[in-house]
Amino acid sequence: MSPWRPMRWPDIPAVAAISDAVHGAYTEHADIYAERLQLYPAGCWMLERAGDAVGYLISHPWQDDHSPALNAPILAIPATADRYYLHDLALLPQARGAGAAAQAVQLVVDQADSAGFARITLTAVNGADAFWRKQGFLPVNDGAGYGEDSLAMERTISQ
Secondary structure (H helix, E strand, O other), rough: OOOOEOHHHHHHHHHHHHHHHHHHHOOOOHHHHHHHHHHHHHHHHEEEEEEEEEEEEEEEEOOOOOOOOOOOOOOOOOOOOEEEEEEEEEHHHOOOOOOOHHHHHHHHHHHHOOOOOOOOEEEHHHHHHHHHHHHEEEEEEEEEOOOOOOOOEEOOOOO
């Protein structure tokens, strides 16, 4: 059984706290996470250990060659979405190294596949592109709008 569970509204403060701890300059306001949960709850997950929130995952359908703007609402899931976007995966240090990130990526792959998408996109920040390469993602261009150390990446999934 996966240690990941569906995200709920009361989780939003923990999501924001984990984001602040993990992402530094790339953290987003709690309202952004709440919006993603409202718009696409099927793509929002929490990781708990011993009853404590130690990670989260947010993903949703998207359209456009550019990632959604950092710390800005998207207002709606595009009706003509043509890809699945992995918005954010964050794990506190105590949650790393036990396979939780790979489990989260599999959740995204499964959700994208079941929703009919053939590709998953993301923007790697803070040097995380090496991790994402290990998960099957390849660079497609720089992560415009996320800073110099960001990289847009994509993974094709079989359908």
